[in-house]
Amino acid sequence: MRKFTPEQEAMTVEKFELGDFKLECGAETKDWFLMYRTVGDPKSPAILKPTCFGGTIRGSDVAVGTEHTISPEKYFVIFVGMFGGSESSSPSNTSAPFNGGNFPPISLADQVNAQKKLCDSLGIKKLHTVAGFSMGACQAFQWAVQYPDYMDFVIAVCGSSRCSPHNYVFLEGPKNALLADQNFKGGHYTADALPLLGTKGFARAYSGWGFSSTWYREQKFLGLGFKDIDDYLAQVWDGGLGTTDANDLLCLTRTWQTSNVSNIPAYNGDFEAAMKGIKARTLVMPCTTDQYFEAEAGEIEVSLMNPGIGTFKPIVSIWGHQAGAQSNPVDTKFFNEAVAELYASAETKA
Known part of the structure; x- marks a missing residue:
């Protein structure tokens, strides 16, 4: 069982009942839910932060806090748990007929569709940013392709838009x-x-x-x-x-092994077309020593986006995949500066 600090245990977390919800595999559910928590003023620009593999809504891999660029003093930040992540609907907490080994396959599109339903319930007309690390970044890419007009920015840290063979x-x-x-x-x-x-x-x-x-x-x-x-x-x-x-x-x-942003009806597997369909300003930040998501893949992803959409800014670090998860102050500072530069450049152009 996951262990929480006393501070994490004291956090207010909420449950969003999805009601009738159909998965990409065709399975229909009625009692599934998302667990989430929020920080900041709901009137502020909203930032969605999905969890990563093994992550929790009670923590944050992406740097969020008053000392960071993504600050609850400026933004309304929504931390949402993935299906399968043990907090939101997962094999371990779902009743029959989808309990345990009977749990249906979950796609990135399912994750994003459920999160969109949550955002709608919160009265959010448009997100300022979808920001994620690792599988959270995979979801951020999926958001950019699946709902291209719904956010201004996407921040993908140490993640990718599709699972590579390696x-x-x-x-x-x-x-x-x-x-x-x-x-x-x-x-x-x-x-x-x-x-x-x-x-x-x-x-x-x-x-x-x-x-x-x-x-x-x-x-x-x-x-x-x-x-x-x-x-x-x-x-x-x-x-x-x-x-x-x-x-x-x-x-x-x-979910990770089958991830590919183009596996939705609008693109039917046409990856290049899917990347060109991204409209949000997208910051792609792999780490140069990441063994999960190679930096070169991030560079290719940006090259496939329309001019002015993507920014490739790799984290040069020996901390590998964890460089993007607040593992050390040097890489976290680099992240904060990159995000601040992204937001400032958009304001300048506006």
Whole structure:
């Protein structure tokens, strides 16, 4: 189970009932929901911040706070949990017929359609920004393609608009470590025989990819307060992803592996056309040492957008994928400055 700090436990979180909601796979639901929390004045420009893989609405990977460019003193920020992320409707908290291993496949389009319904319920006519890290960035790209007129800006940090072949293969490792647990039983495990070896195996297979090889070689984990690498692995990975419900992990993995912004009726898989359809000013910020989402892919994405739409601004860092998640002050400062520059340049042109 995910552990929260006392401050996080005290946060006000809300539940949005989706009512009748049809998924891209054709499944129809009636009792699904999104969990979300907000900070700032509802009258301020609204920024949507979807969670990442393993993320929570009680935290923020993207830098949000009074000390950051995205400040609740200027913006109304909505943190929303993904389907499958253990907070919003997920295999672990859904009743029959979609409970556990029966949970249907979830697309990025499903995530965005549900979030749009939430925004409508909050009376938001147009978002100022959709900002996300990792799978949150994948959702931000999907927003830009699926609802191109609904936001002014998109900020995609260490994420991509489609799952690359290399990314797909990486995810096969942790996924199959989990499936190999004899307690998994096709997703129909019981509370008294959980696939705990499988979820730990998933986390350990995932752990080597979150930071760069240089980060590990320089033992940066020691500066984070861990006594050695085994202490770091046990606390961060075994105690993090390793405690997540197995079906939830697989639900998110499937969404990630099938992600492609062009897989909606308007484009029918035409990726280049989908990228040209983006209208929001889009800031693409991969990290140069990210092993999940390569920086070159971000550069290609921007090149496919219409002139003046995309800005490619890579984070040069040894912190790998985590460079975009407030992992260190240098990279967080770079993020804040890049976002401030994006907003200022748009105001100048206006």
